Amino acid sequence: MDEQSFDAFYAASVGRLIGQLYAMTGDFAEAQDVVQEAFVRAWERRAALDPESAPEAWVRTVAWRLAVSRWRRVRTSLSFARRQGPSAPVPPPDTHHVLLVRALRQIPPAQRRAVVLHHLCDLTVKEVAAETDCPVGTVKAQLSRGRAALARLLADTEVDPRAGRLPEVEHG
Structure with missing residues (x-):
């Protein structure tokens, strides 16, 4: 055929x-x-x-x-x-985790990716640039804008981004 x-x-x-x-x-x-x-x-x-x-x-x-x-x-x-048999009960997510994820969802995807790779995956700026196929300067700008946006979004919550590192997020 x-x-x-x-x-x-x-x-x-x-x-x-x-x-x-x-x-x-x-x-x-x-x-x-x-x-x-x-x-x-x-x-x-x-x-x-x-x-x-x-x-x-x-x-x-x-x-x-x-x-x-x-x-x-x-x-x-x-x-x-x-x-x-039945699986073990899964505890609810930590309040900080929920607040952080909610805030991350509100920032632009490129900024979100840069922030997550740098702060949660512990990649250097250079490693983030390589993984995202962006110049180092662009990654620095995305990180700066992303952190500023997160600071505004998390300002009145239990999560204080000015305290240094972002809270740990469990991967699951």
Whole structure:
């Protein structure tokens, strides 16, 4: 099957196949995913697909097998999780962490990234510049503006940015 024939085959059958797999699986998003994956596999072997030998049935069979494989993986994962028992309770985030994250979300992304890399990841200005692909002067300006913006945003809170380092933020 050449590329044009495959494109026509795809256009003519993708909707029907998604509908069929949806009826089989009961999950529309899953049906879309497995049909698309089956078409990717069909595309890879399109030269061997014969339009006269029911390529739609081949795609449907592959999609069904993909859905079954996913179910098996999920079932195995759930079984493993059940054997592990309930997870330990997670304590709520620290008030300072919540205030800091809320303030960080309010500053421009470039400033936020520079502040986090420098103050929370302990990278030097030069290392931040390398990671962000920015000149050192730009990073210094982003840090300065970011710290000033955070100082304004955190001025009336428990977090005092003038006390030196930003509070530790747990990564999780």
